[in-house]
Amino acid sequence: MLELRKDIFADERDDNLKEIGKPTQRQDMLGHVTATSVYFNDHKLQGMLHLKVLRSPHSHARIRRIDLSEAERSPGVRRIIRGADVPHNLNTLLSLINFGKDDEPTLAVDKVRYKGEPIVAVVADSQREAFEALAKIRVDYEPLPTVFDVEEALKPGAPVINETYPKNTFTYHDIYDHQKIRFGDVERGFAAADHILEQRYQMSPIEHAPTETNGSIAAPDTNGRYVVYTSTQALFFSLDTCAKILDVPSNKLHFIGGTVGGGFGGKVDTVTEPLSILGAMLTGRPVRYMIGREEEMLYCAPRGAERIFIKDGIARDGRILARQFRCLFDSGAYTRLSSYAAVKCAAHLPGPYTIPNVYAEVYCIFTNRVPATAMRGFGVTAVDFAIECQMDKLADLVGMDPMEFRLVNAYRDGDMKAHRREAKNTALIECVQVAAEKAKWRIRDDFKRMSSLKEAGGQRPTAPPPVREPILVNRSAGQQRTVYDRPAPPPPEPIRPPPPAPPPLAQPAPAPSHGAIRFSSVFGGRRR
Amino acid sequence: MAKTPLQFRHNGREVAIFVDGGMSLLSALRDEIGDHSPKFGCGQGGCGACTVLIDGEPVLSCITLAETVAGKSIETADGLKTGPELHPLQAAFMDNFAAQCGYCTPGMLMAAKALFDHNPDPSRVEVIEAISGNICRCTGYESIINAVLAAARRTERRA
Amino acid sequence: MPVTVKTFATPTEAAAALSSDRSACYIGGGTLVMRALNEGDVSIATIVRLEDRSLTQIRASGARITIGAGVTLSQILRERELSFLHAPARLIGGPAVRTNATVGGNLFAPAPYGDLAVALLALDATVSVMSGYGARDMALEEFLASRDRSPGALVLSVTCDRPPAPEAFRFRKVARVKPKGVSVLSIAVSLSAVGGRVSGPRIAYGAMAPTAIRAKAAERALEGKTLDESGIAAAVAAAAEGTSPANDAIASAWYRREVVGVHLRRLLLGQDG
Numbered sequence: 001m002l003e004l005r006k007d008i009f010a011d012e013r014d015d016n017l018k019e020i021g022k023p024t025q026r027q028d029m030l031g032h033v034t035a036t037s038v039y040f041n042d043h044k045l046q047g048m049l050h051l052k053v054l055r056s057p058h059s060h061a062r063i064r065r066i067d068l069s070e071a072e073r074s075p076g077v078r079r080i081i082r083g084a085d086v087p088h089n090l091n092t093l094l095s096l097i098n099f100g101k102d103d104e105p106t107l108a109v110d111k112v113r114y115k116g117e118p119i120v121a122v123v124a125d126s127q128r129e130a131f132e133a134l135a136k137i138r139v140d141y142e143p144l145p146t147v148f149d150v151e152e153a154l155k156p157g158a159p160v161i162n163e164t165y166p167k168n169t170f171t172y173h174d175i176y177d178h179q180k181i182r183f184g185d186v187e188r189g190f191a192a193a194d195h196i197l198e199q200r201y202q203m204s205p206i207e208h209a210p211t212e213t214n215g216s217i218a219a220p221d222t223n224g225r226y227v228v229y230t231s232t233q234a235l236f237f238s239l240d241t242c243a244k245i246l247d248v249p250s251n252k253l254h255f256i257g258g259t260v261g262g263g264f265g266g267k268v269d270t271v272t273e274p275l276s277i278l279g280a281m282l283t284g285r286p287v288r289y290m291i292g293r294e295e296e297m298l299y300c301a302p303r304g305a306e307r308i309f310i311k312d313g314i315a316r317d318g319r320i321l322a323r324q325f326r327c328l329f330d331s332g333a334y335t336r337l338s339s340y341a342a343v344k345c346a347a348h349l350p351g352p353y354t355i356p357n358v359y360a361e362v363y364c365i366f367t368n369r370v371p372a373t374a375m376r377g378f379g380v381t382a383v384d385f386a387i388e389c390q391m392d393k394l395a396d397l398v399g400m401d402p403m404e405f406r407l408v409n410a411y412r413d414g415d416m417k418a419h420r421r422e423a424k425n426t427a428l429i430e431c432v433q434v435a436a437e438k439a440k441w442r443i444r445d446d447f448k449r450m451s452s453l454k455e456a457g458g459q460r461p462t463a464p465p466p467v468r469e470p471i472l473v474n475r476s477a478g479q480q481r482t483v484y485d486r487p488a489p490p491p492p493e494p495i496r497p498p499p500p501a502p503p504p505l506a507q508p509a510p511a512p513s514h515g516a517i518r519f520s521s522v523f524g525g526r527r528r
Numbered sequence: 529m530a531k532t533p534l535q536f537r538h539n540g541r542e543v544a545i546f547v548d549g550g551m552s553l554l555s556a557l558r559d560e561i562g563d564h565s566p567k568f569g570c571g572q573g574g575c576g577a578c579t580v581l582i583d584g585e586p587v588l589s590c591i592t593l594a595e596t597v598a599g600k601s602i603e604t605a606d607g608l609k610t611g612p613e614l615h616p617l618q619a620a621f622m623d624n625f626a627a628q629c630g631y632c633t634p635g636m637l638m639a640a641k642a643l644f645d646h647n648p649d650p651s652r653v654e655v656i657e658a659i660s661g662n663i664c665r666c667t668g669y670e671s672i673i674n675a676v677l678a679a680a681r682r683t684e685r686r687a
Numbered sequence: 688m689p690v691t692v693k694t695f696a697t698p699t700e701a702a703a704a705l706s707s708d709r710s711a712c713y714i715g716g717g718t719l720v721m722r723a724l725n726e727g728d729v730s731i732a733t734i735v736r737l738e739d740r741s742l743t744q745i746r747a748s749g750a751r752i753t754i755g756a757g758v759t760l761s762q763i764l765r766e767r768e769l770s771f772l773h774a775p776a777r778l779i780g781g782p783a784v785r786t787n788a789t790v791g792g793n794l795f796a797p798a799p800y801g802d803l804a805v806a807l808l809a810l811d812a813t814v815s816v817m818s819g820y821g822a823r824d825m826a827l828e829e830f831l832a833s834r835d836r837s838p839g840a841l842v843l844s845v846t847c848d849r850p851p852a853p854e855a856f857r858f859r860k861v862a863r864v865k866p867k868g869v870s871v872l873s874i875a876v877s878l879s880a881v882g883g884r885v886s887g888p889r890i891a892y893g894a895m896a897p898t899a900i901r902a903k904a905a906e907r908a909l910e911g912k913t914l915d916e917s918g919i920a921a922a923v924a925a926a927a928e929g930t931s932p933a934n935d936a937i938a939s940a941w942y943r944r945e946v947v948g949v950h951l952r953r954l955l956l957g958q959d960g
Contacts, residue, residue, distance in 0.1 A: 025622065032630030033618040035565035035605040039631065042564040052727070128550075128689065131727035211569045211577050211631045211665050261567070261631030262665045293570040294726055532692070550690030550724055550734060571725030573718050579783050585761070586783040591721035593714065593734070595692060642782065660867045661781015 008430050028259060037259045039212055040229040045219055045286035049078055051279050052130040052289075054120040054137050055299060056112035059148075059368040060159065063110055064140040066120060071136040076129030078283050081121040083109035086278065087247035092335050093269065096240050101171075103164040104334040104371070106245055106274050112141070113161055113333035114370050116299030123279045123287055150307055150328040150365045161333055161366040170331065170339045170364035177363065179346040181325075183418040184357030186313070189322025193313030195397050200309050201386035205302040205330070208375055212261020213296040218276040219286035226277050227254045233263035238270040245274045246281070253277070265374030269301055269336055304338050304372025305330040308386040313357075318400045318408045323350045325360035327383060332371035337378070338364045344379030350418055351387040352428045353409040358418035403436050407447045414454040426452040536597050538563065539607025547594040553587075554578045556594035557604065565606040565634045569663070576662030579635035580604045586642040588661075605634035608641070617641060620679035621672070628666035636662050640676045649680055690724065694736040698843055701737045702817040706839035708733050713841060716759060716787035718780075719795060742791075742843065745769065753846045756791025760803070763790070771850045774858040775806040775875070778867055791842040794827070795834060799870045799894035799937055804831065806858050808891035808899045809875035810847035817841040831898040848877065855879055859954045860893075861946070863937070870894040871938045872947055874954055884911050885918075890951070895930040895943060904928035905951065914955060923952045 002021050006013065031037035068080050083089050083105055090102040108119045120137055124130040145159045152158055153168040160166050169177040190196060216230035232238040235257040243250040260267055272289040279287035291300060306329050313322040327345055331338035342364040349360045395405035410428040417423050429452045436443045531546035538561060545560040552571075557563045557580070566589050569577030573591040580589045581603040608615040617640050620626070627633045636659055643650055643658035650658065655676045656669075664672060688710070695701040705711050710732035714720045723731060742757030747768035754769070760776045763769050764785065779802055780788060793803040794814065804827070812827040818840045827845070834840075850856035857876045862868030873893035878885050888909045890902040904925040912918035926948035932940045953959070 023625070026625070026627075028630065029622050029625075029627060032627040032633045033614065033621045033637070034609060035634040035637075037630045039567070041568065044559065044562055126548075127727075128724075128729070132688070132729045134727075135729050209665060211575055211629070211663060212567065213569075259631075260629060261569075262629045264665070290568075292726060293572060293574075548689065549692045552721060552725065572722045573780070573784055573787070576781065576783060582786075585786045586781075587786050588783045590725060591717040591787060593692065593717060593721065593736075596736075639781070639783065657866055658782060661783045 005434060008434075009427070031259075039259050039261050040215055040217060040231045040257075041212075041288070041290060043217055043229050045217065048217065048219075048286040048288055049123050049125060049279065049283060050127045050130050050290075051121055051123045051275060051287050052127065052134055053107075053118040053275070054122070054134050054139070055295075056108065056115060056117045056119060056141075058112055058141050058143050059115045060144040060146045060161070061112050061141040062144060063108060063112060063119065064142055065138075066140075067138040068120065070138070071122065071133045074124075074129065074133035074136055076125040077122060077133045078125065078285070079123045079279065080133070081107065081123065081275065081278060081282065083107040083119075085282070086245065086274070088245050091241065091245050093237070093241065093337060094335075094340060095244070096237065100335050100339050101164050103162050104336070111144075114368055116295075116370060117333070118275075121275050121279065121289075123283055146368045148367055148369060150305075150330050150363070150367060153365050153367050154328075154363070161368060165335075165366060168366045170335055170342070170366075172339075172343075179342050179360075179362040181346055181349055181358055181360035181418050183359070183420070184322070186322040186324050186357045186359040189357035190311075190313040190324075192315075193321050194316040195314050196311065197314065197390070197394055197397055198309070198311040199386075199390055199393065200307070201382075201389060202308075203306045203382040203385065205305045205369070205372065206375060207297055207302045208262070208264040208266030208300075209297065210260075210262030210264060210266055213291040213293060214267055214271050214300055215288065215290035216272045216276045217286060217288040218273065218280040220280055220284060221254060225252050225254050226280055227256065228273055228277060229256050230273055231260055231263075231267050232257055232270065232273065233260050233265070233267040234270070237268065238273050241270040242273050242277055246277060264376055265303070265378060266301060269371075269373050271300065299370055301332070301336060301371050301373035303375035303378055304332065304341065305369075306382040308383055310386055310390045312390065312394055314394055314398060316398060318395075318398050318405050320353065320355050320394065320409050322357040322359075323355045324358075325349055325362070325383075327360070327362040329362070329364045329379075330369060330372060331364050331366055332369040333366060334371040335364070335366075336371050337374045338372050341372075341374075341379035345383050347419070348380045348383060351384070351391075352411055352426070353391075353406075354411040354415040354423070355409070355418065360418075401443065403432055403441055403443050404447045406432050407443070407450050410450075410452070412452050412454065428452065532595050534595055534598055536599060537601040539603055540601075551594045553580070553589035553592040553594045553597055553602075557589060557602070563604055563606050565604045566638075567631055567634060569631070569635075574663070575632075576635045576639065576659075577632055579638045579662065581638055581642055584642065584645055586639050586661075603638070603641070605637050608637060615641075616679045616682050617644065617676065620675040620682060624671050624675035624678055626667065626671040626675035632662055632664045632666075636664070636672055640679070643676070644680070650676070652677060688732045690732055690734060692734045692736060694738055696738060698737060698739060698742075698817045698822070698841055701735050702819070702839065702841045704733070704735050705841060706819050709838075711735050711839075713737075715757065715789035715792035718784060718788050718792060737841075747849070750849055751846050752849050753844050754790050755844050756789060756842045758790045760785035760788045760790075760793075768849075771810075771853070771856045772803070772806060775802050775860065775873070778860045778862075779803060781867055790845055794830065794842060794845070798897050798933060799872075799935060801899055802860055802870060802873045802893050805873050805891045805893035805899040806856075806875040807845055807847050808901060809858075809877040809889045810850070810856065811877070811889060812845050812847040814845055815843040817843055828901060831900075834898070850877065851879065857954050857957075859950060861950055869937050872932070872943050872950065874947070874951055876951075876954055878909070880914065883913055885909050885914060886911070890922075892930060892947065894937075895927075895932045895947060897931070897933070900930070902926065902929065902951075909955075916956065919952060919955045922955070923948045926951045 086106045089105045092100045092103050094100050108117050122130045122133045147153045218228045221227040235255050239255045276287045276289040309326040311324040314320050329342050342362045346362045350358045392402050395402040411423045411426050415423045429450050534547050535544040547556050567577040569575035571590050573588040578590040639659050639662050655673050712731045713735045742755040744755045746753040763776045813824045814830045860873040861871045875891045878888040888906050890905050893899050905922045908925045909922035927944040932943035934940045
């Protein structure tokens with residue numbers, strides 16, 4: 001049941017809502033219930049061939065030799081595709097907006113960097129014949145040392161996963177190996193604090209597990225173009241990525257999406273289209289590349305794991321004086337969208353709270369894991385989990401109610417955020433108040449009267465005295481373990497001195513060739 | 529490759545096709561008959577997106593050998609409508625917003641129909657049991673359960 | 688090689704086909720074989736099927752019940768004589784899986800699957816197997832231990848005790864997803880009480896080893912005891928002895944060992960899971 005709290009911020013709204021609060025039917029609901037919604041695989045094309053890929057059994061290895069002789073003779077095989085057949089065999093998704101360097105091959109040539117990386121594609125008359133041919137391919141590997149832990153990957157002397165990024169971190173603005181926030185002086189904040197709390201949070205990779213697996217069918221079209229039925233969530237993105245990888249003008253490709261059988265971010269990587277189109281180009285026939293269920297779960301990108309260290313300095317009265325983050329994103333073997341996830345994370349810190357001293361480092365790190373990708377709020381969801389767990393622990397530490405604790409620290413209109421922007425249209429206080437009311441969670445009258453508004457805020461109210469003795473959390477950051485962890489990591493490195501001053505903001509950003517002005521903050525220029 | 533002739537009833541119509549050895553019923557329905565309503569979700573019998581009815585019983589077509597259905601009666605989601613009229617389950621799914629991406633919907637409808645045809649007035653627990661073999665990654669199941677219960681009430685009122 | 692399906696009318700012919708062809712695989716309900724084919728297992732080139740009415744028969748007249756290997760789980764659920772197997776059968780797969788899945792097939796399901804085999808193991812089951820030497824009976828325990836080493840052996844039927852009373856047989860499946868989900872573990876207990884004391888208990892576990900196993904240490908500790916908190920304490924303490932659970936996507940070995948005693952205790956005391 002939907003309840004509209006029109007009393008809150010009443011003078012800021014007009015009451016002419018036409019859609020909100022009323023149910024509206026999905027435009028594709030009739031198609032769904034009559035089973036006529038068209039997914040990529042709901043096309044019957046004459047003479048369609050089937051493409052399956054050979055995947056690396058090693059997490060990190062050099063490829064010495066690929067022997068296709070027996071596979072090429074396998075019954076039903078029409079064509080075998082190798083890395084050398086791919087016109088532009090190195091790409092990164094966000095190159096379309098000039099963000100990042102090409103680092104990922106469509107088909108591995110000299111090296112594999114994660115278990116499951118595609119090396120060779122077989123196109124055959126039937127799926128069974130494709131599987132049989134795959135079983136006949138012989139590859140000589142030279143296994144290399146592996147890195148599965150983000151902190152191990154950062155250590156000097158760690159195996160280099162990807163020569164494009166030799167330090168195993170993504171490079172921002174050509175010089176920084178991480179995203180930074182510097183606001184105030186956290187050391188001074190910690191020195192003034194009554195309590196310090198340092199904790200370590202770990203989120204595992206999460207599989208999207210859409211009911212429909214990734215896949216596409218590409219076919220030569222009547223006018224020299226290729227028509228591509230695809231499960232992608234990102235139709236134009238996928239089209240342009242294929243145009244680049246296959247080195248054809250984008251008007252040679254006709255992408256038809258339509259209905260995605262569950263995406264959640266896992267169908268943006270343009271995994272199958274480049275090969276299905278290339279297969280169609282090389283055979284002159286329709287080609288389907290459909291990911292199987294085990295492939296989807298094991299080798300298609302998950303949400304990336306994140307390791308987050310938060311150190312807070314807090315005053316006895318519940319105000320957080322200083323907050324320090326070290327966020328390590330596990331991008332897996334290739335960048336894909338994790339570089340952007342780290343930017344989003346940095347933009348989100350330190351959470352919806354006003355903290356006078358904030359210091360953050362956010363890394364996008366490469367390991368020999370399956371490359372990570374987008375999933376539902378990626379970059380933000382995990383760090384919010386860490387921040388809110390930390391808030392509960394801090395409240396416990398100073399003996400405050402966790403809701404009241406958040407109200408004390410919530411940002412209000414006019415507060416200066418760590419990103420040096422004034423907070424506007426904040427509403428955390430009202431959300432917490434309503435949530436407490438709905439949950440019948442008692443908060444004191446002073447807290448019920450707090451407001452996000454600039455005028456009502458005034459001098460930030462002093463927190464009332466704590467209701468009980470603080471409870472010290474006695475597990476230090478380094479001691480917490482999860483099943484995901486490898487052997488105990490070393491304690492977090494001491495904060496390095498700040499790097500040399502960044503180039504002045506007046507420096508013009510490189511002109512984006514794809515018109516992606518919205519991402520200006522990503523490569524240096526600022527629009528607002 | 530030797531092909532086996534196969535004759536059965538598909539949504540009330542006699543059909544005859546040829547199947548390859550080892551072909552699943554799902555592949556036969558989709559690729560040989562052209563009925564795309566049952567979906568491939570896993571090929572393991574784990575997700576239920578391929579659910580069809582064989583002689584009124586719910587079956588996972590992806591793990592059923594096509595040639596075992598000779599002479600039997602197969603129902604798929606494609607056959608639920610009567611002319612242009614929606615089946616009460618389909619109407620109830622619409623009214624209760626019981627789909628988002630829609631990929632699990634054909635399987636859900638058939639699992640629900642199997643329940644309905646045996647038990648026109650199921651309890652909530654029985655509905656949950658009936659769809660327990662169907663995975664939905666989008667809705668969280670509540671709207672689907674409500675839809676099936678609503679369809680039961682609607683059919684009752686009509687009778 | 689393309690896949691060929693061969694259908695036979697008698698077990699002898701089917702067994703002969705299986706033993707003469709290394710790429711042959713027997714199909715019951717299809718939950719295992721079709722899955723393998725769909726995922727690209729090219730080692731299977733021949734599928735052997737049996738259309739023999741005896742495989743779907745149930746003989747339930749005496750103290751021991753014989754169930755044909757081709758009997759499906761949904762068939763079990765329709766049989767009042769087999770009501771003691773309804774608890775495990777109902778918790779396997781969803782309704783559609785149960786339409787296909789067979790009793791014989793469940794004996795081959797790898798851990799953490801195979802919950803019906805757990806129940807049968809506690810019911811002192813024997814298996815009738817057809818091989819090159821003809822048909823012979825073997826204890827289910829022996830069959831499970833050797834099933835991977837005898838390709839071509841064809842299960843014809845399973846024979847097990849009929850529990851004398853409903854309380855004499857208990858079953859519990861522990862899963863994180865309900866009503867059906869893959870087992871964290873499952874427990875079957877068959878026992879009778881003579882003069883208020885447990886006599887001849889059989890305890891079987893699923894997902895606590897590569898196959899269903901008997902919890903012999905717990906059984907020994909339960910013999911002659913009363914079915915109350917203090918009486919079962921020794922058996923509960925010995926619950927994990929002899930087990931070798933796996934780490935898998937469902938649960939860790941550590942977790943399975945930690946909780947098996949908890950669930951055994953609740954099952955023996957008749958408490959909810």
